[in-house]
Amino acid sequence: MALLEPDVRELTDRRFRRMSGRSLGQGSGRRKRATGLPPGPRWPAWVQTVAVMRHRHWFHDYLHRTYGDTYTISMVPRGEQLVFFTRAEHTKEIFAGDPEVFHAGKANAILGPIMGEHSLLLQDSDEHKRARKLLMPAFNGQALREYQSLVTELAADEVARWSPGEEFRSLDRMNALTLEVILRVVFGVTDEERLGRLRPLVNATVDISPAILLGWGYPKLQKFSLWKRMVETQHALDQVMYAEIRERRTAPDLAERTDVLSRLIRAGEGEDALDDTELRDQLVTLLLAGHETTATALAWALYEIGRDDEQLRRAREAALHGDDAWLDAVLKESMRLHPVIPMVVRTLQRDATIGGIDLPAGTTVGPSIIVTHAREDNHPDPEAFRPERFLDQNPPPNTWIPFGGGARRCIGAGFSLMEGVAVLRAVLASYDVHAVGDDEPKVRNITSVPRHGARIRVSAR
Structure with missing residues (x-):
């Protein structure tokens, strides 16, 4: 059904009304603290929330050192109580848990006002199975091979704009590039006017403080400027997105197009057909989940390569001689050493036992990616950047989990790795990179990014 502009505005407002009430918890009233849970700080809940949202790298390390695994x-x-696990065998239990008991959608409710109730990240049970089935063909091996040439072309265009001796924040350049990839590969947008409208709206959606996300749990805050601006941004973004969906449905070349939006429009038949709202929610999910995360992993990879002459030499040789396996290992080690997402969570629908611990329904559980990736028993010498960990082998199961795991493993994992390798190849085939200064993670929305943008200087070889 085609949507007119007033209808779009009402859909956006309705989404915020419905999903804001679900953010950061289900139901009403304050939960009584369950007994028998693993130990943790007795600080006020708001202090713990600020710590995990704003200072997550310090906080997870502190919790692990203080309270154990x-x-x-x-x-x-x-x-709400969150129980974190850091041992691989416990992570395996969570990822292998019955999806009807371990609900990821409810645990991700904080993202609902922006992503929408039909988002793959927020769905559970049959709804999730249906959506994933429709999305999977757009990310299978054949589809990735079709996207690769466009990704390579866009990466080459970006690198061609660089100049020898130039110094810049690699995070900014990688964000611009991965956004262009998403807009063209996922949305299939080629009209420059529409691209020009989408870019700043997407950036405004991504570059938000965790305070915005926390605020969705208090709908009255949306009357104030910080949250009100975000709502208006979503109005504007939805108008552009629904217009693109509406036009694409009637495009004369729809049957020949290979972008994800066109594939999704063609995929559903009869009861499986996705309406405009479902398409919008899935596209926003792919846009936000597949844009900044890959850009951040690439920025950290360039930063780490640029800190060590031997790493630079090895990566340069890989780019020049088609050794994609090494570039893939570089990207994976970047994701291990610098986790972009801090945790993977599930909300228990029934009582469950994990690691011998009995947990009541309503408890949110999940592995801490930050701690899991930094454990010495998972990754020897964990503070060192060593891509060879991923060459001709993989780390032990459930010790490298940037894409989650089990039935909820990120559907775009293959796309992200393909894109990252293509970008590293394009950069290192033309330039050497040198890190400028030190960097550390900082929190932006639900992700962690380089505080100083992973600054690099490029030089011609």
Whole structure:
């Protein structure tokens, strides 16, 4: 069904009304703290929430050192309890858990006001199975091979704009590039006017403070400027996206197009057909989940390569001689050493036992990616950047989990790795990179990015 502009505005407002009430907790009233949970700080819930949202790298390390391999925190606004696990065998239990019991959608409710209730990240049970089935063909091996040439072309265009001796924040350049990839490969947008409207709206959606996300748990805050601006940004983004969906449905070349939006429009038949709202929610999910995360991993990879002459030499040789396996290992080690997402969470629909610990329904559980990736028993010498960990082998199961795992493993994992390798190849085939200064992670929305943008200087060889 085609949507007119007033209808789009009402759909956006309705989404915020429905999903804001679900953010950071289900139901109403403050939860009573369950007994028998693993230990954790007794600080007020709002202090713990700020710590995990704003200072997550320090906080997870502190919790692990203080309370051991399993620990519990409390979150506002209703005192929900999150139990984190850091051992691989416990992570395996969570990822292999019954999807009807271990709900990821409810655990991701904080993202609902922006991504929408039909988002793959927010769905559970049959709805999730249906959506994933429709999306999978757009990310299978054949589809990735079709996208690769466009990704390579866009990467080459970006690198061609660089100049020898130029110094810049690699995060900014990688964000611009991966956004262009997403807009063209996922949305299939080629009209420069529409691209010009989409770019700033997407950037405004991505570059938000964690305070915005926390605020969705308190709908009255949306009357104030910080949250009100975000709502208006979503109005504008939805108008452009629904217009693109509406026009694509009637495009004369729809049957020949290979972008994800066109594939999804063609995929559904009868009861499986996705309506405009479902398409919008899935596209925003792919846009936000597949844009900044890959850009951040690439920025950290360039930064790490640029800090060590031997790493630079090895990566340069790989780019020049088609050794994609090494470039893939570089990207994976970047994701291990610098986790972009801090955790993978599930909300229990029934009582469950994990690692011998009995947990009541309503508890949110999940592995801490930050701690898992930094454990010495998982990755020897964990603070060192060593791509060879991923060459001709993989780390032990459930010790490298940037894409989650089990039935909920990120559907775009293959696309992200393909894109990252193509970009590294394009950069290192033309330039050497040199890190400028030190960097450290900082929190932006739900992700962690280089605080100083992973600054590099490029030089011609």
